[in-house]
Amino acid sequence: MEQQIITIGQVTYELQRVFQGTRPLSELMAERLAQNIPMAQSIDGDHGHGV
Numbered sequence: 001m002e003q004q005i006i007t008i009g010q011v012t013y014e015l016q017r018v019f020q021g022t023r024p025l026s027e028l029m030a031e032r033l034a035q036n037i038p039m040a041q042s043i044d045g046d047h048g049h050g051v
Contacts, residue, residue, distance in 0.1 A: 002017040002025075 004015045006013045006015065011044075
């Protein structure tokens with residue numbers, strides 16, 4: 001279980017995540033991080049407009 005507290009202005013939110021399954025939390029976190037990494041763009045192969 002993961003718990004997080006977020007305060008925005010005068011409101012405080014308490015978030016709790018519960019993970020189910022056989023995969024360890026470290027593996028789930030690594031997969032989530034990999035999904036958020038933007039695709040690398042080629043510098044010399046781009047045919048778009050440059051500055």
